[in-house]
Amino acid sequence: LLGPDPAVGFVGLALLRELCVTYTAELPIPPTIILSGGGFVDTHELGVPYCFDDHPKLAAWASELSHERTVVGPVPGQVLQLVPHAHGRPISVQSHPAVTSDPERLAKLRARPRPVGPLPLRTVLPSLDPAGWSAALTRVDRSLQALVAPLMAHPQGDAILGCHRWNDRVVGPHRVLLRLVDGPDGRVAWRALDLRESRFVALDGIDEATILQVWPFGIEVGLQDLDGLLSGTLLIWDVLGVALRHWSAHGPGMASALCALLSEAARPEATAVALADQLNALGHPTHPEQLVSPSPLRDSIEATADALT
Template structure:
């Protein structure tokens, strides 16, 4: 069996005459909103004609760095298309509209595809909730001696899979493919779940993780209770460039370099970090690395990007949030109209926020910064940098309604409210009406602050409320717009 890396988290698994494609990103960029497509790192081109005979396409989940409509449109409709039962309806509909026959799996019983046996597993429930709809895949050679490949994607490894190994329903995998999503931002640049309250002048900002901490979390802690030591662990992920004032919250990960370092520190496991177009053979240890000629890395540009990232990290300049992702509002009349729609949206959302962990945590608080709390405990502050305007609303936890907050400075809001968020009005309404996805603005134009842990704040609430699962109708709008401009290929 062999696994070929195609970029970011896209893999081609082959054995005998069987070819399985996982989370295909085949273009030079990806994204569901055309204006905000994101470049793959390292830059590479894929000759998709080499995939004309794939037997099966598997989509682990619907995040846009896994589900790319333009890439799917390049693939043969003769391939069986498999998703887990947690995938949301608009994605299933899109796959059918592209002309694929869709199979939804909801059990871990093996699916036999020519020379391979596939099993699909639900992610471990301890996975961060916005990745918990990931379905993981285990591929074994159908006729032994068995070697197996487990692809964990963005989630913690399935407990069900571990039990299947212990109870010998499956062989233990030779290769586990893990995602390194660490994206460690340099000091001064903010991260997606940055706590602005803790960044205030009077607080000590925690230093970032040590490099070894990253390798430990991806390779050791991640596999801590895994029942068998795999021969190989391959790292992938972090394979895109989301530029904004340098790389800010989204530096890419250089997996080949990280794997080399990990191997120097490891004795009994082979850590694999591949460039797109490279693969690993599990049945021929002497010549385990393979190269294919239909994926071509632009090595010059690759080296240039590495230098650029190094300079960005060394410079340690502080990074400001973007003024807005969408073009900002231009006139006071536009602002007033947008704010009116925003007020409706806020009060529609209020009860969900009160029931989310943020609302429950803030209700448990009696004091904040030495001062007793009143009924308004969560604030949304909207800005329009072009017009120099700000409008803030505090959620009254008794009435369940947002009320106008007269404080006008961000620092004053942070000092007054234990939980808050500040973002461009145009971006908030862009997310609320399905022009943008929440992922397009987090780490770019939002500042949030919170007490308790990083899953308790308003960004996780946004992931939940505006994400694909909480608001499938918004994803549906985005997919439909994408499909409307797509020329659907007639591939067989």
């Protein structure tokens, strides 16, 4: 009874159980399970052509260990088709002729030695010149203020408000630090959430060697990427990963808060801007307004706000 947890060490079994059993436990009928997600990413991140490229292997193991359950793990280029009234395997997997891959190249990428240590922070958007940096910083300062109230309403806001001590020190009103990087000549801008004023304020003289010891919550990101994220040019999924670093003493995490505050569902207008840009780049002229459903309530709120201002 006092021995180690028997589940310790069975990481693979725990993962399969989480994906195939726990995650689907609340569904009314035994589902067909599709392991997917991630999409293509730069090989800079994990040394593989796309995240979760082990889905086919996981699906094969899960199917072999199951009884009359269907588990599939498609990769980019494969098409899943529902087969009505099929017995045993209601989904067929086919290849799309427009998407091809190079198996030999993918095998070489998987065989590469994995990088050791933290990956360098990169940016999604190109670096800014001095004038562009100043303009972007002005836009970001204005947009950040609109995030304070929803951040405080998020569970991460409870963690920020409830964090009064960190590393045996009393934490003051500045508890969330933003490090905005990739400025001209290595320029860095610092912003902090001031709980007394309920707004982000500019800071100088930050000791970078003691950031993690002094600040319980923080985010490090390229200024141009944060500007693009707040303006709608980028989606939150474009910057999560090696384009953004974050840390949290307590709570679900700063990344969780960003996903809730800046996700597609939370900001449909900004998402429409990003999608319209992609469609225009693909040769399909599109205006963001075409992608957003009319909302009488939103129009009424905007009209009231315009009247008040």
